[in-house]
Amino acid sequence: MSVRSTVRALPTLFRVGFAEMVAYRAEMLVWVLATTMPLIMLALWSAVAHDAPVGRFDQQDFIAYFLATFIVRQLTGAWVAWQLSFEVRTGTLAMRLLRPLHPMVSYAVENLAAIPLRMIVSLPVAVLALVLTGAGRLPRDPLLWAIFLISLLGGWLITFLANAGIGTLALWTGSSVKVMDVWLALYMVFSGYLIPVELFPPAIRGVIEVLPFRYQLGFPVELLTRGLDRAAALRLLLGQWIWVGLFLLGVRAIWRRGLQRFAAYGG
Amino acid sequence: MIAAARYWRLFRVQVRSSVLLGLQYRADFLVDGLVSLFWTLTALVPLFTVFHLRQSLAGWSFEEALVVTGWFTLLEAILEGAINPSLTAVVEHIRKGTLDFVLLKPADAQFLVSTARFEPWRSTNVVTAVVLWVVAFGRMGRFPSLPGSFAAVLLLVVATSLLYSLWILTVSAAFYVVRIDNLTNLFNSIFDAARWPVQIFRGLMRWVFTFIVPLALMTTFPAEAMLGRLPLTALAWSVVGAGAFGWLSRRVWLSSIARYTSASS
Numbered sequence: 001m002s003v004r005s006t007v008r009a010l011p012t013l014f015r016v017g018f019a020e021m022v023a024y025r026a027e028m029l030v031w032v033l034a035t036t037m038p039l040i041m042l043a044l045w046s047a048v049a050h051d052a053p054v055g056r057f058d059q060q061d062f063i064a065y066f067l068a069t070f071i072v073r074q075l076t077g078a079w080v081a082w083q084l085s086f087e088v089r090t091g092t093l094a095m096r097l098l099r100p101l102h103p104m105v106s107y108a109v110e111n112l113a114a115i116p117l118r119m120i121v122s123l124p125v126a127v128l129a130l131v132l133t134g135a136g137r138l139p140r141d142p143l144l145w146a147i148f149l150i151s152l153l154g155g156w157l158i159t160f161l162a163n164a165g166i167g168t169l170a171l172w173t174g175s176s177v178k179v180m181d182v183w184l185a186l187y188m189v190f191s192g193y194l195i196p197v198e199l200f201p202p203a204i205r206g207v208i209e210v211l212p213f214r215y216q217l218g219f220p221v222e223l224l225t226r227g228l229d230r231a232a233a234l235r236l237l238l239g240q241w242i243w244v245g246l247f248l249l250g251v252r253a254i255w256r257r258g259l260q261r262f263a264a265y266g267g
Numbered sequence: 268m269i270a271a272a273r274y275w276r277l278f279r280v281q282v283r284s285s286v287l288l289g290l291q292y293r294a295d296f297l298v299d300g301l302v303s304l305f306w307t308l309t310a311l312v313p314l315f316t317v318f319h320l321r322q323s324l325a326g327w328s329f330e331e332a333l334v335v336t337g338w339f340t341l342l343e344a345i346l347e348g349a350i351n352p353s354l355t356a357v358v359e360h361i362r363k364g365t366l367d368f369v370l371l372k373p374a375d376a377q378f379l380v381s382t383a384r385f386e387p388w389r390s391t392n393v394v395t396a397v398v399l400w401v402v403a404f405g406r407m408g409r410f411p412s413l414p415g416s417f418a419a420v421l422l423l424v425v426a427t428s429l430l431y432s433l434w435i436l437t438v439s440a441a442f443y444v445v446r447i448d449n450l451t452n453l454f455n456s457i458f459d460a461a462r463w464p465v466q467i468f469r470g471l472m473r474w475v476f477t478f479i480v481p482l483a484l485m486t487t488f489p490a491e492a493m494l495g496r497l498p499l500t501a502l503a504w505s506v507v508g509a510g511a512f513g514w515l516s517r518r519v520w521l522s523s524i525a526r527y528t529s530a531s532s
Contacts, residue, residue, distance in 0.1 A: 030449050034456040040463070041313070047325050047467040048317055181302050185309040194313045199320070 009101055010109060017113025028114065032121045035073055041194055042066035055199055060133050061225070065196055067129035068221045073193070074118040075152055076216060078111045078160040081180040084167025089175055093262065104164060104255070111160060139226055147233050148223040154240040155216045161247035162212070168251065171258035186211075192218025198227065212247070215240035277374060278382055285385040300391035303347070307340055307395050310462065325466040330403045332464060334493055337399035338426075338486040339462045340392050345427055346434075346458070348390035353383045354434050355451055358441045366527060377435070377520050400493075412495025418502050419492040425509040426485040432509075432516035433480065439516075439523040461486045481508060 021028055045062040048054055057065070084107070087093040096103040130138075139145060166183060169176040188194055191213040197205060208214050219236050222228050228236070314336060318329035327335070357380045360366040369379050404411060411419070437454050457480060460468070465476050465483035477483045484505045491497040 027449060030453050034449070034453040036456045037459065040460045043460075043468050043472055044313070044317065044463060047469070048321055054320055178298055178302050182305060185306050189309050189312045195316050199316060201319075 006101055006105055010105075013101075013106060013109040014113050017110040018116065020110070021114050021117050025117070028117060029121070032074065032118065035070060037188075037193065038066040038070040038073070041069075057196065057199070061137075064129060064133040064137050064225045065221060067125055067132075068224045069193060069217065070125055071122045071129075072152070072155065072217055072220045072224075074122045075115060076156040076159050076220075077114065077118065078156065078163045080107045080111060080160060081163040081167040082177060083107065084164065085170040085175050085177050085180075088167075088170040088262070091263075097259075097262075104251070107164065108160060112156075137226055139223065141230065143230060144223055144228070144233055147237055148220055151215075151220045151223060151237060151240060154237070154244050155220050157244045158212055158216050158240070158247060161244070161251050162216075165247065165251045165254060168254050168258045171261050187213050187216065190214060191216050192221060196227075197222070209236075209239065212243045215243055274374070274378060277378070281379075281382040282385055285383075286387070288384075289386060303392055304395060307392060311336065325464060327464045327466065330407045331490070331494060333399055333403035334490040335464050335486050336462060337396045337403065338489050340399060341396035341423075342426055342430060342461070342485055343458075344390040344392035344396065346430060346455075347392070348387050349385055350431055350434050351451065352386045353381050354438050356380070356383055357438050358450065361441050361527070370524075370527075376524060377517070381431070381435075411493040415492045415495040415497065418497060419489045421502070422484070422489040422492055422505060425505050426489065428509050429481055429485055429512055432512040435516040435520050439519045442523040442526055458482070464490070481512070484508060 042062060045054070045057070045066070046059050049057060049059045049062055053061075084093070087096070093103070096106060099106070139148075162183065163180070166176050166180050169179055190208050190211050197208055197214055197218050200208065215236070219240060223233060314329070314332060317324060318332070322328070324332065357366070360369065360380070370376055372379060400411075434454065437450050441450065460476060461482040465473055465487040468476055473483075488497055488501060488505055492502070
């Protein structure tokens with residue numbers, strides 16, 4: 001499992017993953033269409049801001065915010081928790097363990113391979129957002145754009161690693177889909193997916209800043225919709241990558257211990 | 268009459284086998300209940316936040332909107348406990364080709380697949396819904412209007428049959444598209460819009476949620492009935508609409524099943 005052979009395998013893995021996505025394009029489209037939550041929240045918050053703006057948000061701001069939410073959600077998606085849970089239960093994880101490649105790498109590449117197709121779907125939404133709210137809302141500072149790109153990567157990494165960690169728990173419990181449900185509920189509330197973080201009372205906002213959820217979604221969205229200045233953006237970026245590091249160490253630790261329990265039922 | 272009696276007996280047998288199957292997984296009851304309670308509570312956070320900022324929203328006060336949420340929670344419980352389990356199994360049957368065995372049986376296929384599985388222990392949310400109503404009406408300091416409550420019971424039947432018809436329509440799509448096990452997900456995510464009074468949606472979206480995917484009939488109308496402000500004409504139209512949807516879904520199911528070509532053989 002040398003680093004060199006892993007790197008050499010990456011392009012092929014990516015091609016395989018991409019071909020799989022193209023093969024199941026109808027299913028992927030359904031997944032994208034199922035991301036209706038930002039649109040529902042957009043309608044809700046527009047109604048709230050109908051008569052007077054909420055904080056700094058008027059109706060236009062809410063449109064920009066929730067369309068950005070849709071795009072960032074598409075680009076930072078991962079579903080390893082369900083995959084791992086399924087493969088542990090059916091024993092097919094054994095196939096992955098036989099390959100001369102860390103299973104986490106193959107999962108990561110498979111999940112990343114969905115992004116090009118998802119980008120094609122997100123693009124019209126991005127254009128729509130620009131038409132509806134104007135380019136004036138986008139950040140002008142190139143540094144902020146650079147931070148945005150890094151924050152997308154960080155957001156994806158946290159999502160992926162949290163998924164991987166919870167999926168690994170299936171090695172102890174047989175199935176960890178329920179744990180993932182709890183995680184998702186927390187994510188919905190605290191990531192800025194349903195409510196922009198700014199609109200929470202200050203006390204809760206302090207808690208949210210410490211939790212990982214905002215760094216998965218809210219942070220990149222805020223960067224895109226001009227919620228942040230340079231200093232704040234850099235501070236949050238640091239927070240995000242501290243979480244990336246913590247999750248990396250955590251997943252590594254439980255993966256090693258969990259794998260010793262793997263029994264490959266039915267495999 | 269004889270046919271009705273026969274189907275009633277068949278229905279009881281199906282329910283009994285579901286319950287026996289469920290008793291094998293007793294631990295799931297507790298976990299499922301806790302997880303869905305957690306979901307319901309976190310889903311209330313936007314409601315609290317919105318009404319923390321505003322006294323009323325599109326003509327709804329906090330307590331009134333809570334009645335709508337109660338209806339949403341109740342229907343979610345019905346969906347999870349009585350509709351989803353059976354119809355998810357149909358999608359699986361279609362994919363594997365095992366629908367053959369259902370079609371061979373001497374009874375209506377739609378009836379058989381729709382009653383194949385009940386998971387009443389997933390319906391802990393019924394309790395949550397009642398608690399939400401008690402809290403809402405308690406804070407308003409009044410009781411639900413009496414004629415309105417009768418209308419609400421009628422609308423519960425309407426809403427359940429609408430939900431079921433929509434599900435049949437969704438499942439029928441599985442005959443046309445090969446791999447579509449995530450249809451459940453799409454359905455649930457659209458249904459999520461029913462959490463809110465339909466008045467917050469404007470223009471096209473409100474029209475769609477009233478006539479195409481009639482979410483308004485499922486949660487907003489019953490809530491309005493309980494609050495005693497649903498016009499009788501709306502009630503009448505709901506019944507007609509539910510009938511029309513039921514008829515449409517039956518037609519679509521029959522024509523879809525005519526296209527079924529067993530996958531495995």
